Amino acid sequence: MRATFCALQEYGYAGLSIQRIADEADLSKSTFYHHFDGKDDLLLSFQEFMLAQFDKIVQLESTGDPERDLRTLIGFILDDLPDYGEMPEKDAVLRSLVELRAQAVQDAEFRKKYAETDEQFAKRFERLIRDGIERGEFAEVDPERTSRMLLTILHGAILQHATRDDDPAVEIRESIDEYIDQRLVVEDAHSTD
Amino acid sequence: MRATFCALQEYGYAGLSIQRIADEADLSKSTFYHHFDGKDDLLLSFQEFMLAQFDKIVQLESTGDPERDLRTLIGFILDDLPDYGEMPEKDAVLRSLVELRAQAVQDAEFRKKYAETDEQFAKRFERLIRDGIERGEFAEVDPERTSRMLLTILHGAILQHATRDDDPAVEIRESIDEYIDQRLVVEDAHSTD
Numbered sequence: 389m390r391a392t393f394c395a396l397q398e399y400g401y402a403g404l405s406i407q408r409i410a411d412e413a414d415l416s417k418s419t420f421y422h423h424f425d426g427k428d429d430l431l432l433s434f435q436e437f438m439l440a441q442f443d444k445i446v447q448l449e450s451t452g453d454p455e456r457d458l459r460t461l462i463g464f465i466l467d468d469l470p471d472y473g474e475m476p477e478k479d480a481v482l483r484s485l486v487e488l489r490a491q492a493v494q495d496a497e498f499r500k501k502y503a504e505t506d507e508q509f510a511k512r513f514e515r516l517i518r519d520g521i522e523r524g525e526f527a528e529v530d531p532e533r534t535s536r537m538l539l540t541i542l543h544g545a546i547l548q549h550a551t552r553d554d555d556p557a558v559e560i561r562e563s564i565d566e567y568i569d570q571r572l573v574v575e576d577a578h579s580t581d
Numbered sequence: 582m583r584a585t586f587c588a589l590q591e592y593g594y595a596g597l598s599i600q601r602i603a604d605e606a607d608l609s610k611s612t613f614y615h616h617f618d619g620k621d622d623l624l625l626s627f628q629e630f631m632l633a634q635f636d637k638i639v640q641l642e643s644t645g646d647p648e649r650d651l652r653t654l655i656g657f658i659l660d661d662l663p664d665y666g667e668m669p670e671k672d673a674v675l676r677s678l679v680e681l682r683a684q685a686v687q688d689a690e691f692r693k694k695y696a697e698t699d700e701q702f703a704k705r706f707e708r709l710i711r712d713g714i715e716r717g718e719f720a721e722v723d724p725e726r727t728s729r730m731l732l733t734i735l736h737g738a739i740l741q742h743a744t745r746d747d748d749p750a751v752e753i754r755e756s757i758d759e760y761i762d763q764r765l766v767v768e769d770a771h772s773t774d
Contacts, residue, residue, distance in 0.1 A: 400686065400687040401595075401683075402594075402595050402687075483686045486683055486686055487683055487686045487687075489683070489740065489744050490594075490679055490680055490682070490683030490744070492743075492744035492745070493593065493676045493679055493680045493743050493744060494593040494595075494680075496746070498744070499744055499745055499746050500746070502744050502745055503745040503746060503747055506741065506745065506749075533752065533755070533756055533759075536749060536752055536753065536756065537734070537753070537756040537760075539737070540734055540737035540738055540741065540749075540753050540756070541730070541733055541734055541737055542737065543736070543737035543740045543741060544732070544733035544734055544735065544736035544737030544738075544740070545733055545737075547682065547736045547737070547740050548699065548733065548736060550685075550686050551682050551683070551685035551686060551691070551692060551695050552685070552692055552695055552696045552699065553689070553692050553693070553696065554696055556699075556729060556733075559726065559729055560729065560730070560733050562726070563726055563729065563730040563733070566726075567730075570764075571763075
């Protein structure tokens with residue numbers, strides 16, 4: 389998986405091949421073909437691996453406080469992952485994510501995988517939002533719609549982060565915090581001047 | 582430009598070549614190399630062409646009413662472009678946009694182009710928002726931050742639309758309308774129960 393990530397960084401999706409990943413891993417091509425049908429099959433597994441790594445970190449950092457956990461989750465995506473020595477640098481991760489996600493335009497297997505991944509993330513947001521509402525800490529928003537909106541904002545932020553040199557992530561982070569303050573958190577004064 | 586679009590639809594970015602675009606256009610490869618340095622140079626011009634087409638439609642549909650024009654602009658991106666017989670089907674346009682945008686991960690020229698394109702869109706939103714505030718129709722939001730947020734939401738919507746089969750665009754459209762209602766439009770009652 390690390391070799392896949394390194395090869396993806398170095399050559400991009402278009403230049404990626406099982407040969408190059410094998411070279412990166414100091415293994416033979418046949419070892420790879422024993423486990424994977426080809427480049428795209430390997431990349432689907434790579435996605436799952438990345439998501440599992442992310443899940444592990446989210447679990448480790450969870451506090452049980454919905455507002456804090458929601459902001460932490462968003463921060464992991466937009467700002468920085470805590471360093472557990474297992475995840476590579478965030479910029480590189482986001483760039484790879486965007487390159488792989490774009491393959492879904494042409495590839496139905498990737499589209500299926502991403503619909504699933506999106507649902508997992510949306511459900512995670514939704515749980516935190518429902519929790520917050522139950523505790524009376526969040527306003528009575530529509531949890532499903534709000535979680536989809538957050539997911540959409542994050543997708544937009546990741547896409548821009550990975551495809552521009554002048555990264556708008558900091559400003560986007562501020563906007564999301566504002567969105568959470570104004571739409572979700574109950575204690576917050578709603579100014580509507 | 583139409584041949585480029587058709588070839589991009591058929592082969593995707595990875596399978597695209599000047600030869601295939603030339604075949605699609607019934608022209609010789611040398612005609613293309615007379616005008617463009619290669620595939621990526623042609624695609625940068627293609628982007629500009631698409632944006633110019635979009636601009637033309639936005640101009641034609643402008644009413645001078647900021648709220649209406651803002652919703653129309655968002656609708657063109659998320660729902661459907663009015664049919665002037667010049668733009669291909671929206672789904673195909675958005676898929677091509679995502680494929681091309683992902684090239685910016687590896688290509689600095691594309692990154693520069695997209696930073697510019699994003700700025701153009703953000704400025705367009707910003708003008709409409711400033712207009713609405715001046716007329717007292719929009720709340721006193723930060724025009725720059727709000728326009729960036731809208732752009733980010735649209736990027737996220739386009740990315741999901743192009744890379745999933747279960748298109749969440751309708752729900753996202755509702756969320757954006759809600760966002761505009763609650764954050765921007767002054768006449769609207771702010772419910773904060």
